[in-house]
Amino acid sequence: MCFPESKKVVLFTFADICLLSLQLENHRTGLLWSVALVVAGTGSKLWEVPSVSFTSSSNLSESLQWEPHCQYRHLQDTVRITADIPPRLDGTWVSTRCEVRPGPEFLTRSYTFHPTRHFQALQHYYTDSGCEDPAYSLMIRGKLRLRQASWITRGGTEAEHHLSKVGIVVHSLAAKQRLASRLPPSCVGLTLGRVVPGKLYELYNTRAGRGCLAALGFSMMEMGLIRVETQHHNHGGKVQELFLGDIHTDWTQRTNYRPTGYQQPLQNAMHHIHPCPVCALVYRSTEQRPPVLPRSPAAHLSLAGRWVSQHCETRPNVLFLTRDFTFDSDQHAWEGIYRHYSDPACSQLTFTLRASGHYAQGNPSAKVSGATEFVFKVTQVSVTAIEEPTAKLLNGTRPGKCGQAGGWEVGVEQDLTPTDGCTVLGIKLPHKEYELFKTELNHRKHPMLLIGERPTDGSSPDRPQRRPTSFQAPLVLCSGGETYPSYRHGSGFNSKQVQLAASGTERLAQVMLLVFGSALCSWICVY
Ligand SMILES: *[C@@H]1O[C@H](CO)[C@@H](O)[C@H](O)[C@H]1NC(C)=O
Numbered sequence: 001m002c003f004p005e006s007k008k009v010v011l012f013t014f015a016d017i018c019l020l021s022l023q024l025e026n027h028r029t030g031l032l033w034s035v036a037l038v039v040a041g042t043g044s045k046l047w048e049v050p051s052v053s054f055t056s057s058s059n060l061s062e063s064l065q066w067e068p069h070c071q072y073r074h075l076q077d078t079v080r081i082t083a084d085i086p087p088r089l090d091g092t093w094v095s096t097r098c099e100v101r102p103g104p105e106f107l108t109r110s111y112t113f114h115p116t117r118h119f120q121a122l123q124h125y126y127t128d129s130g131c132e133d134p135a136y137s138l139m140i141r142g143k144l145r146l147r148q149a150s151w152i153t154r155g156g157t158e159a160e161h162h163l164s165k166v167g168i169v170v171h172s173l174a175a176k177q178r179l180a181s182r183l184p185p186s187c188v189g190l191t192l193g194r195v196v197p198g199k200l201y202e203l204y205n206t207r208a209g210r211g212c213l214a215a216l217g218f219s220m221m222e223m224g225l226i227r228v229e230t231q232h233h234n235h236g237g238k239v240q241e242l243f244l245g246d247i248h249t250d251w252t253q254r255t256n257y258r259p260t261g262y263q264q265p266l267q268n269a270m271h272h273i274h275p276c277p278v279c280a281l282v283y284r285s286t287e288q289r290p291p292v293l294p295r296s297p298a299a300h301l302s303l304a305g306r307w308v309s310q311h312c313e314t315r316p317n318v319l320f321l322t323r324d325f326t327f328d329s330d331q332h333a334w335e336g337i338y339r340h341y342s343d344p345a346c347s348q349l350t351f352t353l354r355a356s357g358h359y360a361q362g363n364p365s366a367k368v369s370g371a372t373e374f375v376f377k378v379t380q381v382s383v384t385a386i387e388e389p390t391a392k393l394l395n396g397t398r399p400g401k402c403g404q405a406g407g408w409e410v411g412v413e414q415d416l417t418p419t420d421g422c423t424v425l426g427i428k429l430p431h432k433e434y435e436l437f438k439t440e441l442n443h444r445k446h447p448m449l450l451i452g453e454r455p456t457d458g459s460s461p462d463r464p465q466r467r468p469t470s471f472q473a474p475l476v477l478c479s480g481g482e483t484y485p486s487y488r489h490g491s492g493f494n495s496k497q498v499q500l501a502a503s504g505t506e507r508l509a510q511v512m513l514l515v516f517g518s519a520l521c522s523w524i525c526v527y
């Protein structure tokens with residue numbers, strides 16, 4: 001687990017290191033922390049946000065640029081990404097594909113936020129991983145209050161929600177029977193025995209307890225952490241994505257877990273990727289008419305090739321990273337490069353980790369149809385410190401515990417295999433993990449690889465029972481023979497401050513975004 005308050009470290013899993021280090025902060029002498037009061041909205045609301053003191057190199061109109069990794073995306077299509085703090089939520093946000101939550105649960109979502117701060121969230125649950133067979137829909141009404149920029153997950157905004165009503169529509173008798181095994185015999189306006197499919201029943205209101213919601217594993221804790229990203233495409237279009245807090249992978253924790261990472265984003269119904277047939281279906285759905293997603297042709301699972309992150313990824317416990325995997329299906333060998341950053345735009349590299357080993361393909365998953373089980377073995381790990389504090393930290397480890405003691409230098413890779421890993425990084429070699437993989441085609445009919453979600457508590461899926469039931473952000477297939485991914489980001493200064501251009505008359509309503517410099521936490525965590 002990754003506890004900010006604990007002095008040291010940690011756990012490693014091949015995709016997953018979590019390094020806590022209070023020492024690091026002490027090395028970051030260059031940063032002066034201060035609190036900036038940013039006036040937002042009508043000017044009546046004060047946003048207290050952590051901030052490094054801005055240097056003269058700060059450029060208010062600077063934006064974060066994400067250079068696509070793979071040639072196929074090199075369509076002169078450099079995407080500029082901005083994110084407001086606080087986020088602007090007004091409008092409807094929809095799923096872009098069948099979503100898988102730990103459990104597994106299969107669902108689509110359509111959330112509408114009104115300027116009055118009221119929201120209406122529709123969640124459609126399915127029996128199958130293709131979202132073709134609707135089981136029940138939840139209609140959730142409530143109110144959301146944005147609180148402050150998150151001190152834990154930089155770039156995110158913390159919020160509080162208040163539920164006023166939750167209604168349920170059951171879509172089939174079979175679904176009713178399955179619910180009967182989970183729900184108490186009666187819930188507010190619903191007596192399961194008498195439920196008629198297609199009719200809306202009240203499951204929760206402000207006068208009722210949450211027992212029935214908890215029995216469904218339902219909560220809206222995801223509203224606790226919010227981020228809206230706007231991608232400005234060169235050709236003038238824009239895409240807006242709403243990131244809501246992650247769902248705990250442990251079912252017993254999910255109704256009280258305060259998210260520190262994100263789920264896969266919803267997209268704005270007005271500004272989404274094109275084409276997105278699923279977006280339209282979800283947008284038009286009601287609780288009575290759940291979207292039935294079209295069957296997607298089964299993508300043949302071949303891991304061979306190089307797969308990379310499409311975006312900067314945020315993980316629970318505040319890790320910003322990109323992943324880059326190469327699989328050799330003849331040799332059953334793999335290599336993964338994890339690039340770790342200190343900021344939510346993945347512009348400040350802190351260190352990279354290269355892991356490799358072998359894998360074995362197992363059976364098709366019984367829990368998530370279309371997915372396949374794998375076992376991964378990590379036999380070799382190398383680490384390159386990209387910045388001084390990380391190099392110093394690793395350099396100070398005891399001989400034999402983490403590569404060559406005293407041999408760490410910025411930019412120089414160290415093999416951790418001779419020391420069977422690295423205690424301070426929580427890496428132990430060799431290491432085995434039970435995995436769940438799935439391939440899909442994205443909206444451009446390009447292959448995507450979904451790799452199992454990491455356990456939220458930072459542990460490792462080192463036993464078959466701990467095998468994931470949901471996925472991380474999809475990786476995309478590179479079309480072979482390319483160089484390593486790189487990022488281009490403005491002038492490369494340390495703290496990026498992005499300010500959305502306000503049309504003159506709306507200056508007061510303008511929002512300032514701070515994407516903080518290199519240290520929010522006194523610790524770094526790594527996947
Ligand atoms: C600030 O950024 C904008 C857009 O990226 C650029 O046009 C401008 O020259 C920059 N100004 C400075 C002082 O760097």
Ligand SMILES: *[C@@H]1O[C@H](CO)[C@@H](O)[C@H](O)[C@H]1NC(C)=O
Nearest residue numbers: 391392395406407408409410
């Ligand atoms: C690592 O330790 C060695 C030996 O103590 C020292 O010479 C070197 O400068 C250190 N490197 C860093 C980056 O601190």
